[in-house]
Amino acid sequence: xxxxxxxxxxxxxxxxxxxxxxxxxxxxxxxxxxxxxxxxxxxxxxxxxxxxxxxxxxxxxxxxxxxxxxxxxxxxxxxxxxxxxxxxxxxxxxxxxxxxxxxxxxxxxxxxxxxxxxxxxxxxxxxxxxxxxxxxxxxxxxxxxxxxxxxxxxxxxxxxxxxxxxxxxxxxxxxxxxxxxxxxxxxxxxxxxxxxxxxxxxxxxxxxxxxxxxxxxxxxxxxxxxxxxxxxxxxxxxxxxxxxxxxxxxxxxxxxxxxxxxxxxxxxxxxxxxxxxxxxxxxxxxxxxxxxxxxxxxxxxxxxxxxxxxxxxxxxxxxxxxxxxxxxxxxxxxxxxxxxxxxxxxxxxxxxxxxxxxxxxxxxxxxxxxxxxxxxxxxxxxxxxxxxxxxxxxxxxxxxxxxxxxxxx
Amino acid sequence: xxxxxxxxxxxxxxxxxxxxxxxxxxxxxxxxxxxxxxxxxxxxxxxxxxxxxxxxxxxxxxxxxxxxxxxxxxxxxxxxxxxxxxxxxxxxxxxxxxxxxxxxxxxxxxxxxxxxxxxxxxxxxxxxxxxxxxxxxxxxxxxxxxxxxxxxxxxxxxxxxxxxxxxxxxxxxxxxxxxxxxxxxxxxxxxxxxxxxxxxxxxxxxxxxxxxxxxxxxxxxxxxxxxxxxxxxxxxxxxxxxxxxxxxxx
Ligand SMILES: Nc1ncnc2c1ncn2[C@@H]1O[C@H](COP(=O)(O)OP(=O)(O)OP(=O)(O)O)[C@@H](O)[C@H]1O
Ligand SMILES: [Mg+2]
Numbered sequence: 173x174x175x176x177x178x179x180x181x182x183x184x185x186x187x188x189x190x191x192x193x194x195x196x197x198x199x200x201x202x203x204x205x206x207x208x209x210x211x212x213x214x215x216x217x218x219x220x221x222x223x224x225x226x227x228x229x230x231x232x233x234x235x236x237x238x239x240x241x242x243x244x245x246x247x248x249x250x251x252x253x254x255x256x257x258x259x260x261x262x263x264x265x266x267x268x269x270x271x272x273x274x275x276x277x278x279x280x281x282x283x284x285x286x287x288x289x290x291x292x293x294x295x296x297x298x299x300x301x302x303x304x305x306x307x308x309x310x311x312x313x314x315x316x317x318x319x320x321x322x323x324x325x326x327x328x329x330x331x332x333x334x335x336x337x338x339x340x341x342x343x344x345x346x347x348x349x350x351x352x353x354x355x356x357x358x359x360x361x362x363x364x365x366x367x368x369x370x371x372x373x374x375x376x377x378x379x380x381x382x383x384x385x386x387x388x389x390x391x392x393x394x395x396x397x398x399x400x401x402x403x404x405x406x407x408x409x410x411x412x413x414x415x416x417x418x419x420x421x422x423x424x425x426x427x428x429x430x431x432x433x434x435x436x437x438x439x440x441x442x443x444x445x446x447x448x449x450x451x452x453x454x455x456x457x458x459x460x461x462x463x464x465x466x467x468x469x470x471x472x473x474x475x476x477x478x479x480x481x482x483x484x485x486x487x488x489x490x491x492x493x494x495x496x497x498x499x500x501x502x503x504x505x506x507x508x509x510x511x512x513x514x515x516x517x518x519x520x521x522x523x524x525x526x527x528x529x530x531x532x533x534x535x536x537x538x539x540x541x542x543x544x545x546x547x548x549x550x551x552x553x554x555x556x557x558x559x560x561x562x563x564x565x566x567x568x569x570x571x572x573x574x575x576x577x578x579x580x581x
Numbered sequence: 582x583x584x585x586x587x588x589x590x591x592x593x594x595x596x597x598x599x600x601x602x603x604x605x606x607x608x609x610x611x612x613x614x615x616x617x618x619x620x621x622x623x624x625x626x627x628x629x630x631x632x633x634x635x636x637x638x639x640x641x642x643x644x645x646x647x648x649x650x651x652x653x654x655x656x657x658x659x660x661x662x663x664x665x666x667x668x669x670x671x672x673x674x675x676x677x678x679x680x681x682x683x684x685x686x687x688x689x690x691x692x693x694x695x696x697x698x699x700x701x702x703x704x705x706x707x708x709x710x711x712x713x714x715x716x717x718x719x720x721x722x723x724x725x726x727x728x729x730x731x732x733x734x735x736x737x738x739x740x741x742x743x744x745x746x747x748x749x750x751x752x753x754x755x756x757x758x759x760x761x762x763x764x765x766x767x768x769x770x771x772x773x774x775x776x777x778x779x780x781x782x783x784x785x786x787x788x789x790x791x792x793x794x795x796x797x798x799x800x801x802x803x804x805x806x807x808x809x810x811x812x813x814x815x816x817x818x819x820x821x822x823x824x825x826x827x828x829x830x831x
Contacts, residue, residue, distance in 0.1 A: 173694045188682055491678045494639060495739070496667020496695035498660040574663075575639040578678070 173501050175508075182509040185481070186516075196477040197517030199470020200557065204521030204550050205528065206463040211546045212529045214456045216539030231271075231412065232304065233404040235263075235419060236437045255436060257298075257381065257397040259426055263404055267418045269411040274300035275399040277381055279389045281351040285337040292333045293376040294350065296384025296399075304403040312344045312359030315380050323382035328359035330374040353387055355379065412440065467553075470517070471561040478510050478565035489569050490577025503570035510562020511555050518554030522547060584615040585651070586746050586778045587636050592645035594631050594801075605631040607801040609645070613780065615746075618773040618811065620789035621782045623798030629782045630751055632798065636780070637670050637749045638662045650746055667695050671740030673750035677732045679724040679739075685711060686720040689738045696743070710738035714768055730761030737768060741777075748772070751782045760821060766791045767814040 186193045237255040260275040277296030282289050299314045301307060312328065319326050327350070334343045343357045364373040379388070381399065406415045419438055427435045482489070489502060497505075529540035594606040605628045613619055613636075621629045634640040636647060638654060647654045649669055657665065666672075671692075679688045690698075690707035698706070711717055714734040724732050733753055740748050750769065754762030770791055773779055781792055789795050790812045797805040 174697065177694055184682070487678065488680060491680070492691070492695075493663060494637075494666060494672050494678075495692040496663050496743075498663040498695070500660065501695065573640075575634050578639070578674070 173497075173504075178505055178508045179512065181505060182512045185485075185509055186513060189481075192477065193513060193516075196473050197470075197513060197520060199466060199473045200514050200517030200554055201470075201521040201524060203463055203467035203470045204518045204554055205524040206459065206466055207550050207553075208522060208525035208542060208546060209528050209532075209540070210456060210459040210463060212525065212540040212542045213532070213538060214453075215541040215543055215546075219541055220539050230441075231406040231409040232441050233406070233412075233416065233419060234439050234441060235259075235402040235404060235423065236439065237398075237400055238435055238437055254398050255400070255402060255423075255427075257399055259423065260300075260399065260402045262426060263402065263419065263422065266422060267415060269406055269408065269415050269418075271405045271407040272300050272303045273405070274298065274304035274403045275381060275401075276301065276403060277384045277389065277398075277400050279384050281388055282349075283333065283337065283377070284349040285346065288337050290333060290336045292330065294384060294388060295376055295378050296381040296388075297378045298381055301378065301403070304405045307364075308362040310360045310362040312357070314359060315378075320380045320382070323386050324380055325353060325355045325383065325387070326358045326379065327355045328361060328378040329357055330361050330376045331363035332372055332375040333377055334360050350377075350379070351388055355383075416440070467557060471514075471557045474510055474513055474558065475561040475565060477513075478506060478562055479568070481509070482506060482565045482569045485569075486572065486577045486580035489572050490574050490580065493572070493574035494578060499570040502572075503566045506566035506569045507559060507562050510566065511558035514554040514558030514562075515551065518551045521554070522550065586613050586615050586617070586649070588612045588648040589636065590646040590648070592632075592635060592647065593643050594628075594635060594640070595643040605801050606635070606642075609803050611796070611803065611806065613747075613778065615778050616773075616776055617778050617780075617794055618770070618792040619780045619794045619796060620792035621780060621796045621798065622784060622786065622789050625784065627798040628801040629784075629798050631801075633749055633751050633780065633782050636747070637672060638666050663695070667692055667743065669746045671743065671745040671748045673733070673736050673740050673748065673753045675752040675755040677724070677729075677736045677756070679732055679735055681725065682723055684721045684723055685716060685727065685735045685738075688724070688735055689742050691739060692743045707738070707742055710742045711735070713741065714738045728761070729757050730764055733757060733761075733765050734768065737765070737772075741772070746778060748777055748779045750779065752784075753781065754783065754785075754788055760818070762788070763814050763818040763821060767818055770811065770814050 235255065255275070257275045260273040263273040264270055274297065279294045279296065280291065281294050282291050295301070298320055302309075302314065309328070310331070314328065315324065315326060318324065327348070329337075329343060337343070337348065338346065343360055346357050347354050348357060349355070359378075361374065361378075366372055385396075385398070404415070404419065406412055416438055423429075423436050429435055492502060492505075493499075526542060529542060532538040533540050589609050589611050592606055592609040593604065596603045596605055609632065621632060623629050631640070635642050636649070638647075638649070638657075642655075649665065654662070654665065672678075680691070686704070686707050689710055690703045693703035693706065708717070708720060711720060714737050716731060716734055716738065719727065719731065719735075722731075724735070727735065733756075737748075737750075737753075740750075748769075753769070754765055757765060766788060769779055769781065773793070779792075781788070783789050790809070791814050793811045794806070794808045796803060
């Protein structure tokens with residue numbers, strides 16, 4: 173009996189008890205759907221993380237000044253200096269693998285426009301920030317050299333700030349007050365949206381370093397060119413570890429740090445994001461447990477219904493044996509039936525998973541990616557379940573004695 | 582002496598029922614030749630079906646030997662026995678045993694599925710067999726759409742489709758009324774005339790009279806084996822139909 177005939181026979185048998193077949197598949201359907209959705213959300217989350225790493229730059233270090241700027245306020249200064257703009261320059265010039273090193277300062281403050289106010293992150297930057305953090309301008313321009321040199325009262329604002337203060341109106345050329353100081357908006361950044369932690373990346377404004385340092389933070393610093401952090405972008409991602417070492421020794425030397433105490437810390441943004449995504453993996457593991465229990469229960473359901481089917485069709489089995497079916501063909505027939513049942517359950521589960529994933533993407537803002545190998549694997553796995561749980565009922569059928577099977581009432 | 586289809590030598594069958602031994606067949610030695618039409622008779626429980634199942638390779642004897650087409654059947658695996666049944670035996674059962682929700686054609690070609698006959702050839706042969714039993718116009722009917730007599734004829738077509746050496750029919754008329762029973766017997770006689778070897782189990786002597794040889798079983802013993810000139814089922818059917826017409830006329 174060839175495989176096509178076996179499939180036909182199995183199909184007829186399943187169609188005869190259509191409702192029962194579908195109910196039996198339910199466990200497999202749910203299990204397979206859960207697995208695929210889980211993997212799709214996992215892949216989606218990984219994709220988001222990758223995107224974020226890409227937008228941050230997987231090739232980016234952030235060097236933080238430590239001890240100098242706690243909470244943006246100045247600490248009693250010792251003899252050693254904090255990070256400065258000169259350090260950024262030195263990094264860029266002396267470490268050849270570094271593409272750009274952008275010095276930054278952070279401050280907090282209120283923005284007031286008309287009767288609206290808003291409190292975004294205020295970043296003191298120079299124009300290297302665009303390369304270092306992959307920012308682009310949606311409109312307007314970046315800071316001129318004069319504005320940078322003279323602590324110009326200008327700002328480039330993020331999309332969220334624009335939306336909150338200006339709505340649909342034109343922001344360029346408008347004057348907002350930052351901690352009472354009038355500042356002209358000269359540019360608007362393109363939006364980046366939320367990061368994987370759900371933080372709005374567009375709720376910020378850029379102002380020249382000197383402007384933030386002198387006019388907003390109002391800091392009298394140990395060095396007039398002090399910065400809080402330096403964003404270092406490495407040209408080739410493969411050089412990350414070399415650059416990290418070089419950064420360390422260069423900064424130790426420049427900051428005159430001899431012992432183990434350090435006045436700075438070097439952090440890799442990609443690593444930070446990845447650590448957070450581990451939480452996701454634990455959650456994923458939990459879902460996997462649910463899915464496998466559901467598949468197990470589904471498999472037992474298949475076994476149960478196949479046993480019922482074998483008993484119900486005892487006379488049919490007897491007849492088939494009487495007209496020449498060998499035990500191994502009877503075995504195959506029931507195995508094919510169980511596998512077909514599971515494969516169909518798998519297919520329906522897949523369809524369900526696609527629908528749910530699309531729904532989650534459209535209505536809940538998840539990213540869900542169904543990878544082709546996941547589809548192949550889950551269908552393959554449902555067939556395996558069919559073989560595994562169909563085997564016992566099928567052997568039971570194959571071991572029947574033809575004469576007893578024929579006489580079965 | 583014509584070619585031997587099946588031969589039993591000191592065939593015995595024991596059944597064990599809760600510690601009790603029951604000898605259903607006792608020392609049966611018999612030869613069935615090609616072209617024989619044998620009726621196996623006897624009261625209920627005398628071992629007719631048991632005998633039939635032995636020579637049909639559906640059940641294994643406790644002692645003794647069965648030779649089918651000259652080859653001994655002892656110690657064959659279940660798979661080998663299945664092959665033997667497929668090749669040499671055609672079964673007709675009292676309860677028809679057709680596959681439900683399956684067309685007459687597919688029912689008839691079932692034995693051919695198990696010896697990998699090419700689909701087209703199998704179809705053609707099944708169709709020819711259905712035509713032979715007078716159901717050429719019912720190929721697509723399912724058992725539930727056929728009368729009892731028609732179902733039994735589908736079963737006979739199925740028994741014929743592999744051109745077996747031996748056709749075994751266990752009370753083929755048992756579930757049918759007199760007229761359809763006669764129709765079935767007429768068909769079997771026709772097949773016999775075409776040279777088929779048939780063994781028929783029945784407990785009705787009227788039915789046994791259509792065969793050319795009668796075996797009588799009693800308590801597992803073969804008590805008589807005689808040949809006779811068979812009655813014609815066709816003639817009896819005609820007679821019955823005439824009577825019907827008369828009854829209606831009166
Ligand atoms: N599977 C079995 N287990 C135990 N005893 C059996 C079995 N099959 C048959 N027998 C016994 O063997 C004896 C012969 O049975 P068999 O079926 O051959 O009778 P039969 O002549 O065909 O009767 P009937 O005309 O009623 O069909 C009976 O006494 C029956 O009870
Ligand atoms: Mg019987």
